[in-house]
Amino acid sequence: MDAGSPTGGWKRSATAGRLEVLEVTKSFGANRAVDCVSFVAEPGKITGLIGPNGAGKTTLFNAIAGELPIDSGEVRLDGVRIGSLPPYKIFSRGLARTFQIPRPFPGMTVLENVMLVPQGQHGERFWNTWLRPGLVAREERENREKARAIIEFCGLSPVERQLAGAISGGQQKLVELARALMADPKIVLLDEPGAGVNPALLDTIVDRIVELNRRGLTFLIIEHNMDFVMSLCDEIVVMATGKVIAKGTPETVIADPQVLEAYLGGAVA
Amino acid sequence: MSGFAAYLVFFLIVALTYSIVTMGLNLQWGYTGLFNAGVVGFFAIGAYGTAVLVGPDRAQLIGGFALPFPVAVVGGMALAALAALVVGLATLKLREEYLAIATFGIAISIQLVALNFEALTGGVNGLVGLPRPLFTAFGSPGAYNLFYLAVVASVALLVYVALEVAVRSPWGRVLKAVREDETAARSLGKNPAAIRLQVFVLGCTLMGLAGGLYVGFIGYVSPLDFLPILTFQIWAMLIVGGSGNNLGAIVGAVGVWALWTMSGLGVSRLLPVAYQSQGGAIQVIIIGLLIVLTLLFRPRGLIGEAEAVSRHAR
Numbered sequence: 001m002d003a004g005s006p007t008g009g010w011k012r013s014a015t016a017g018r019l020e021v022l023e024v025t026k027s028f029g030a031n032r033a034v035d036c037v038s039f040v041a042e043p044g045k046i047t048g049l050i051g052p053n054g055a056g057k058t059t060l061f062n063a064i065a066g067e068l069p070i071d072s073g074e075v076r077l078d079g080v081r082i083g084s085l086p087p088y089k090i091f092s093r094g095l096a097r098t099f100q101i102p103r104p105f106p107g108m109t110v111l112e113n114v115m116l117v118p119q120g121q122h123g124e125r126f127w128n129t130w131l132r133p134g135l136v137a138r139e140e141r142e143n144r145e146k147a148r149a150i151i152e153f154c155g156l157s158p159v160e161r162q163l164a165g166a167i168s169g170g171q172q173k174l175v176e177l178a179r180a181l182m183a184d185p186k187i188v189l190l191d192e193p194g195a196g197v198n199p200a201l202l203d204t205i206v207d208r209i210v211e212l213n214r215r216g217l218t219f220l221i222i223e224h225n226m227d228f229v230m231s232l233c234d235e236i237v238v239m240a241t242g243k244v245i246a247k248g249t250p251e252t253v254i255a256d257p258q259v260l261e262a263y264l265g266g267a268v269a
Numbered sequence: 270m271s272g273f274a275a276y277l278v279f280f281l282i283v284a285l286t287y288s289i290v291t292m293g294l295n296l297q298w299g300y301t302g303l304f305n306a307g308v309v310g311f312f313a314i315g316a317y318g319t320a321v322l323v324g325p326d327r328a329q330l331i332g333g334f335a336l337p338f339p340v341a342v343v344g345g346m347a348l349a350a351l352a353a354l355v356v357g358l359a360t361l362k363l364r365e366e367y368l369a370i371a372t373f374g375i376a377i378s379i380q381l382v383a384l385n386f387e388a389l390t391g392g393v394n395g396l397v398g399l400p401r402p403l404f405t406a407f408g409s410p411g412a413y414n415l416f417y418l419a420v421v422a423s424v425a426l427l428v429y430v431a432l433e434v435a436v437r438s439p440w441g442r443v444l445k446a447v448r449e450d451e452t453a454a455r456s457l458g459k460n461p462a463a464i465r466l467q468v469f470v471l472g473c474t475l476m477g478l479a480g481g482l483y484v485g486f487i488g489y490v491s492p493l494d495f496l497p498i499l500t501f502q503i504w505a506m507l508i509v510g511g512s513g514n515n516l517g518a519i520v521g522a523v524g525v526w527a528l529w530t531m532s533g534l535g536v537s538r539l540l541p542v543a544y545q546s547q548g549g550a551i552q553v554i555i556i557g558l559l560i561v562l563t564l565l566f567r568p569r570g571l572i573g574e575a576e577a578v579s580r581h582a583r
Contacts, residue, residue, distance in 0.1 A: 065456060091458035103453035105446050112579065116442050119458050123439030123579075126471070130431060140581030143439075152468060179457055 016043035016216045017077055017094055017186025019064070024073035024083075026056075026063050026247030033059040035242035036073070041187065041235075046209070046219040048233035048250075050226075052262055055239040057222045058100055061191055064220075066090040067098045077186065092119050096180035097189035100222075102172035106165025110156055113164045113175050114147040115140075117182035147182060154178040155204050172195035173205065187218040194225045206232060230254070238262065278414045280530060281523075282486055285425045286479050288522035291426055292507045292515055293475030299513035299574070300436055301468045302448035306369040307356075310376030311349045311473040312555065313383055313495035315480025318345030320396045320490040321389065321511075330396075331389045338402035343482035349477025350470050352379075357469040361462065376500060383492040395491030401448045402485055417486055423483060425519065428475060432515050439581040444468060498553065505556050509563050511570030522572055528555060 005230050018040040026034040034056045041047040049057050062068040066087040075083040082090050105113050121143070122128045123136035151160050154174045159167050164175055173193055180188050193209070194202050202225075209232065213219060223229050229236065229250070236253045238246040240262040246253050253259055290312055297303040321332035323341035336344070385389045389398065399481040407413040435441065443464060446454040451461045484490050502525060510521020532555050536548035563570060 067452065068454070086460075087455040088458045088460045091456060097456055099453070099456075103450050105449040105453065105455075107449055107574075108442070108445060110444060115439075115579065115581075116446050116454075116459075117457050121439045124443055126435040126438075126440045126467075129435045129438040129440055133434070137581060140439065140579060144581060183458060 002083070009170060010146065010153055012181075012184065012212070012215045012217060014094060014184040014186050014217075016218045018043045018079070018186050019095070019218065019220060020076040020079075021060070021064065021073075022074040022076070024060065024075060025065060025071045026059055026068060027071055032242050034063060037239065037242075037244050038073075039237045039244060039247055040089070041218055041220045043218050044213070044216050045234040046213050046221060048229045048234055048236040049220060049222045049239065050224070050229055050236060051239035051245075054099050055262075056242040057239055058191055060239070061097060061189055061222065064090075065095065065189065091183065091185075094184075094185055094186035095189065096185040096187075098173065098176035098180060098191055098193065100191040100195070102169060102176055104164035104167075104172045104175050106163060108164055109161055110151065110167065110178075111144070111147055111160045111174055114151055114178050114182050115143050116144055117179050118146075119183060147178075150178050150181050153181070154208060168198075168201070170201035170205070174201075177208065181212070185217070187220065188212075190219060190221045190223075192222050192224065193230050194223055195244075202228070225256075275338075275411055275414070278411075278418050282414065282418050282421050283483075284523045285421045285519075286483050286486070287503065287506065287517060287526055288519040289428055289479040289482070290423050290476050290503050291510070291518040291522045292425075292508050293472040293479070294503055295512065295515060295518040296432065296436075296444075296475070297468055297472035299518070300441060300444040300448065301465065303361075303465060303469055304365050304369040305372050305469070305472065306500060306504075307372030307374075307376030307379075307498060308476060309495050309499040310372070310379035311353060311476040313376075313379055313476025313498065314352050314485075315342075315345040315349045315490075316484045316490050316495070317383060317390055317396075317480075318477065319481035319484045320399055324396055324399050328386070329388070331392065333505055335400075338400070338485055342478065342485070342571070345481040345484075346474050346477040349480070350474040353470040353473030354466070357466045361465045361469060373497070373500070376497065380492060380495050380497075383495060390490075390492070393492060395489055395493075397489040399484060399488050399490070401488045404515040409523065421482055421486070424478070425450040428478070429515050429519065436515070439579060442579050447490035450551075483538070501553075502526075505560050507570075508560055509570055511572040511574065513574030514572045517570050517572035524571070525556065525559070528559065 022038050024034055024037045037060060051057055063070045064083050070083055074081055077093055077095055081263060082093055122132060122139055128136055151157055154177055156171060156174055159171060164172065193205050197205065209219060233250055236250055236252055237244055238259050245258045245262055246256045284395040290308060294305060294308055297305045319341045322334050322344045323338055324333045325335050326333035356375055360368055363371055384393060389479060404413055407416055412465045443459055445462050447461045454461050506521040506525040509520055509525055511517025529552055532552045536551055
């Protein structure tokens with residue numbers, strides 16, 4: 001599959017979102033997994049979130065996405081507070097996320113995984129399947145067209161009919177990306193999109209992220225692969241032991257002695 | 270009608286009634302992954318609800334509204350739905366085996382209420398002498414049973430078609446997503462808690478419908494018809510037939526009920542009188558064995574689940 005292939009009929013139709021994280025704290029017992037973290041993911045930019053294992057990056061992701069209630073602080077999307085909403089409402093506000101370990105619906109086909117996503121489908125109410133079958137069928141046709149276009153964009157057309165549990169881990173990460181795109185999000189949070197992915201597929205993933213960003217989608221990405229981060233990200237936020245220890249462009253961050261210490265010398269104070 | 274044909278009609282009425290219960294459970298477990306181990310409780314509520322609404326006025330008893338049978342059945346369904354709503358709100362935060370234990374306990378409680386709330390349920394005697402719909406319009410019990418079989422078969426077919434249309438759609442896709450990965454479904458804008466509650470209520474409403482049909486057929490209601498073994502049998506029907514497939518639920522219901530009645534017949538014919546009461550255990554053993562063998566050798570059941578949920582995603 002040619003990763004740079006044209007994108008079919010699919011056009012992104014949402015604006016870029018601005019995500020503000022303001023003094024967010026999340027503790028598990030005495031352990032402050034996320035400790036007064038503040039940063040901004042600017043609209044239309046790719047912000048990288050890096051840090052050693054246990055820094056609290058995924059916990060922060062879960063807090064932003066509503067999967068974990070935050071103890072204090074605020075999360076805002078385009079100036080609107082989303083910090084206290086459940087995950088499904090945060091998603092409908094335009095914030096989509098993927099998981100560190102992919103969570104496809106394994107017993108559903110790739111196509112069905114993607115077609116699940118659109119919000120407010122009339123066919124999601126069982127009585128409409130009896131009372132308004134024409135409307136449901138029409139929506140499903142449009143839904144399928146869009147899903148196919150996005151699947152093609154993500155290079156998944158060859159496995160469209162396969163069960164999502166039966167494709168490779170890297171392809172599952174692309175399924176998660178495709179699902180996220182299906183809702184026309186304003187911002188996408190990717191948790192280690194490159195982890196455990198073979199180099200060829202990683203190129204596809206990077207290429208798709210760049211292309212989506214070019215079309216105005218904001219990204220916040222957790223990643224350990226430093227080549228990936230340095231080449232892709234406009235801004236980088238570095239976390240260690242729950243705190244933000246550095247922020248800035250890739251060049252300034254990599255030159256920061258605190259960052260080097262966190263990665264090479266263990267925990268910082 | 271010959272004795273065998275008459276018996277076959279009787280058998281099919283009961284089996285198809287149970288197939289409606291099994292389709293309700295299939296919606297909950299097969300499609301959405303809700304472990305309802307209190308099936309018999311909601312079947313009982315539908316049955317008693319219908320009985321109280323359809324029954325003649327009696328001095329010692331609450332109820333006796335003498336409503337037309339279809340209205341009474343709808344009332345029984347509404348009561349089952351209401352009970353499911355209350356139970357669902359209280360228990361659906363529980364997962365798998367915890368939900369199973371909670372619903373199992375609730376079904377036992379419902380049966381104990383039926384046994385002891387004499388003013389409403391007639392206690393251990395149950396409610397007898399209930400009118401059977403249109404019974405007087407038929408000349409013989411045999412003809413009436415044929416009519417009732419047609420009614421039950423039509424209702425089962427209607428339920429089957431309605432469920433098939435509903436699950437082969439975006440709705441069915443959401444149910445399956447909730448079953449497969451609730452966290453992922455939540456992260457994609459679906460509200461699993463609301464979906465679980467909706468499906469629980471809908472499935473239990475079907476169980477209530479079956480309860481009403483059962484009462485209309487036998488003309489009385491007794492707490493002995495609502496023992497926990499029935500939940501176990503319904504589960505066997507679903508597992509053997511094929512969880513996640515409505516046709517499988519019907520096939521499983523007829524097949525397992527056939528095995529149950531035939532093994533009962535075998536026990537009563539072949540065992541010496543002295544061992545008859547112990548012999549009943551053989552039936553339970555056979556059903557248990559059938560479940561184990563199905564899970565070992567054909568875990569998807571006789572008819573398995575179809576892969577693509579929505580017929581629009583073919």
